[in-house]
Amino acid sequence: MITKLSIYVNQEAYTYKRSFASAYKKMRRRKHMAARKIAFVDEAQCVACGSCIKVCPRGAIAVPNGITAVVDEEKCVGCGICAKACPASVISSREKQSENKRG
Structure with a gap:
């Protein structure tokens, strides 16, 4: 079973080139898990160069019709x-909007 902690440990180990043991220790020290982050593309500024597609380890970015980059929120690990890698600096990480808001 894939847990939120295992996703963050894998992300931490991959992104910062740490061992899984040290990444796990770091993640367990946190009092609470942060909200999941995903990549966000400023579509008005995107030039659809494709640099982001080449470097995405999960294949979460596409440029349909050569217009602008689009992020698949299900595949993106933030x-x-x-x-x-974006030469135009139009991609940023933001907290994923939760569909299940209680109110």
């Missing part, structure tokens, strides 16, 4: 690699 690692930030695409934001670093």
Whole structure:
């Protein structure tokens, strides 16, 4: 079973080149888990160069019809690699909007 903790440990280990043991320790020290982050593309500024597609380890980004980059929220783990690779600096990490808001 994949848990939220295991996703964050894998993300931490992959992004920062840490061992899984040290990443697990770091994540367990946190009092609470942060909200899940995903990549966000400013569509008005995106030039559809495709740099983000090449570096995304999960294949979560596409450029349909060559207009602008689109992020698949189900595949994106919020690692930030695409934001670093974007030459136009139009990709940022934001908290994923929750569909199940209680009110």
